[in-house]
Amino acid sequence: MSTDPKASAASAVSTDNASGSNFLRGLIESDLASGKYQQRTDILGRPLPAVITRFPPEPNGYLHIGHAKAICVDFGLARDFGGRCHMRFDDTNPTKEEQEYVDTILDSVKWLGFDWKDESGEHLYFASDYFGKFYEIAEYLITAGHAYVDSQSAEDMAKNRGNFGEPGKNSPFRDRPAQESLDLFRRMKAGEFKDGEHILRARIDMASPNMNLRDPAIYRIRHAHHHRTGDKWCIYPMYDFAHPLEDAIESVSHSFCTLEFQDHRPFYDWVLERAAEGGFFKRPLPEQTEFARLNLTYAITSKRKLRQLIDESIVDGWDDPRMPTIVGLRRRGYTPESIQLFCERVGVAKADSWIDMSTLEGALRDDLDAKAPRATAVLKPLKLIIDNFPDNLVDECSAPVHPHHPERGQRHFPITKELWIEADDFMEVPSKGYFRLFPGNKVRLRYGYVVECTACDKDDNGNVVAVHCNYFPDSKSGTDGANNYKVKGNIHWVSATHALEAEVRLYDRLFTDAHPDAGGKDFMAALNPAAKEVITAYLEHGMRAALPDDKFQFERHGYFVADRVDSQPGKPVFNRVVTLKDSWGK
Ligand code: ATP
Ligand code: MG
Numbered sequence: 001m002s003t004d005p006k007a008s009a010a011s012a013v014s015t016d017n018a019s020g021s022n023f024l025r026g027l028i029e030s031d032l033a034s035g036k037y038q039q040r041t042d043i044l045g046r047p048l049p050a051v052i053t054r055f056p057p058e059p060n061g062y063l064h065i066g067h068a069k070a071i072c073v074d075f076g077l078a079r080d081f082g083g084r085c086h087m088r089f090d091d092t093n094p095t096k097e098e099q100e101y102v103d104t105i106l107d108s109v110k111w112l113g114f115d116w117k118d119e120s121g122e123h124l125y126f127a128s129d130y131f132g133k134f135y136e137i138a139e140y141l142i143t144a145g146h147a148y149v150d151s152q153s154a155e156d157m158a159k160n161r162g163n164f165g166e167p168g169k170n171s172p173f174r175d176r177p178a179q180e181s182l183d184l185f186r187r188m189k190a191g192e193f194k195d196g197e198h199i200l201r202a203r204i205d206m207a208s209p210n211m212n213l214r215d216p217a218i219y220r221i222r223h224a225h226h227h228r229t230g231d232k233w234c235i236y237p238m239y240d241f242a243h244p245l246e247d248a249i250e251s252v253s254h255s256f257c258t259l260e261f262q263d264h265r266p267f268y269d270w271v272l273e274r275a276a277e278g279g280f281f282k283r284p285l286p287e288q289t290e291f292a293r294l295n296l297t298y299a300i301t302s303k304r305k306l307r308q309l310i311d312e313s314i315v316d317g318w319d320d321p322r323m324p325t326i327v328g329l330r331r332r333g334y335t336p337e338s339i340q341l342f343c344e345r346v347g348v349a350k351a352d353s354w355i356d357m358s359t360l361e362g363a364l365r366d367d368l369d370a371k372a373p374r375a376t377a378v379l380k381p382l383k384l385i386i387d388n389f390p391d392n393l394v395d396e397c398s399a400p401v402h403p404h405h406p407e408r409g410q411r412h413f414p415i416t417k418e419l420w421i422e423a424d425d426f427m428e429v430p431s432k433g434y435f436r437l438f439p440g441n442k443v444r445l446r447y448g449y450v451v452e453c454t455a456c457d458k459d460d461n462g463n464v465v466a467v468h469c470n471y472f473p474d475s476k477s478g479t480d481g482a483n484n485y486k487v488k489g490n491i492h493w494v495s496a497t498h499a500l501e502a503e504v505r506l507y508d509r510l511f512t513d514a515h516p517d518a519g520g521k522d523f524m525a526a527l528n529p530a531a532k533e534v535i536t537a538y539l540e541h542g543m544r545a546a547l548p549d550d551k552f553q554f555e556r557h558g559y560f561v562a563d564r565v566d567s568q569p570g571k572p573v574f575n576r577v578v579t580l581k582d583s584w585g586k
Contacts, residue, residue: 051083059101061303072343087116167207333561333577377554435488443489450475
């Protein structure tokens with residue numbers, strides 16, 4: 001059994017909930033109707049919005065598609081209800097956090113199309129800025145009898161915690177006088193003790209059926225350097241203690257998080273109630289509401305597991321186009337709009353479910369189909385020689401930049417005696433129903449002429465190395481003569497003398513198993529060996545001008561993007577974003 005609450009929650013269900021409904025909207029609407037969070041003011045007496053949310057990542061890795069859902073929920077709902085969303089780093093754990101992660105997270109949120117600045121200011125916060133406040137509240141809890149310093153060993157503490165169905169045992173230190181706890185806590189802060197020697201715990205109920213209420217730890221000793229506070233502190237608050245306080249300090253109204261925090265909500269409320277009693281916060285207090293985390297088929301959404309893929313060199317880094325990280329999706333060619341569209345379609349449910357990868361890919365196709373200019377690319381090249389074409393003639397053909405947007409104009413490209421066509425657009429002996437090139441058959445060279453296949457050349461091993469044909473000079477697309485030719489096949493091509501030779505990376509899903517890590521499975525056993533194939537392709541010559549991040553539909557093949565890292569001026573490298581149709585597993 002996995003002890004990771006996320007993994008078990010994810011494996012328990014398997015239905016695709018692509019309803020697009022969002023119960024959190026209903027919740028906010030009813031809070032607005034009851035006026036619950038209206039009439040609040042900040043410390044200077046200025047009115048506060050009735051909807052304040054926050055997106056609170058821990059800066060310990062790169063954001064992934066699951067975080068994108070949380071971002072769309074937190075930032076999107078605040079925007080929709082005229083409120084604001086705080087960008088907050090939950091950086092209370094010193095050992096795993098780094099500035100590099102802070103930078104990439106900010107960059108990813110902005111790229112997705114959200115902003116933490118508004119007329120009221122810049123709402124970028126760091127939980128570590130509240131360490132002083134957390135400490136003050138902890139001292140208050142000790143004084144008020146709600147917390148004590150426990151000096152049991154870690155083993156005893158774990159043993160005395162009990163189990164599900166078996167109550168815990170009170171620590172022998174539970175009833176030590178508040179003054180003694182306070183003194184020890186101050187000495188913990190002063191650095192007099194080693195890691196683990198003492199811990200500050202809330203005094204709640206060791207017999208609670210909710211394990212999270214069995215005197216949870218709220219402060220621990222950790223002699224560690226923090227990426228922002230340096231060596232100022234050697235005690236750090238626990239997440240469950242810090243998080244509600246962060247929300248209250250920032251006057252958050254709606255604190256949305258994923259379902260695995262449901263059992264933590266009673267403690268969230270406990271912390272806020274005690275702090276409010278102590279006069280630290282005014283009511284109404286923030287309220288936590290849990291929603292289903294995003295589980296995407298053929299992908300994993302856990303920073304720890306994604307890191308393993310990098311550490312074991314399965315992928316080339318956080319921004320590898322096969323990664324479900326925001327930086328990976330961006331490099332792969334996903335647009336912010338497609339990810340927002342995906343999140344809208346997925347909706348927000350109260351129960352965990354798996355969302356099919358095809359939902360994400362579908363949103364991407366829908367977004368790119370309308371935007372991406374068309375171009376021609378030959379991915380598996382075979383030479384086509386038009387024997388009756390004048391040797392040095394360079395004739396110009398043209399095609400629309402976008403078939404549904406004539407206002408975007410035409411693109412022009414040359415046709416010459418020697419072309420590249422797709423190897424599978426020729427068969428020496430055609431199979432049944434094959435309409436493309438074979439000796440004696442006519443096809444249209446898309447946007448060019450009709451040609452009739454005559455023969456092919458083979459190497460010593462019998463492999464076809466070139467195809468021969470003759471063209472009909474009066475058959476050019478767009479001319480009157482074109483209509484005199486009725487052919488079934490229509491194939492794409494590029495001029496062999498003018499085409500751009502380019503590296504193209506054909507990406508596919510990283511895993512072959514739809515649920516690679518469900519139920520504690522070894523996801524490393526489900527890697528798709530064909531997730532990346534690097535080829536040399538021939539592209540329409542205009543692709544020389546493609547800039548990093550430019551996206552195109554290579555006709556008949558799919559959507560491609562000029563890689564933002566490896567493309568050079570005049571020498572783009574292309575990534576396949578997604579194929580034209582969902583053919584996975586078919
Ligand atoms: P991971 O398990 O990958 O480490 P995390 O939950 O620890 O993720 P945080 O940085 O703490 O990552 O998450 C920031 C916010 O994003 C939290 O509110 C968290 O609930 C949310 N979040 C993380 N993963 C998902 C997901 N798969 N679907 C929806 N929201 C998510
Ligand atoms: Mg976390």
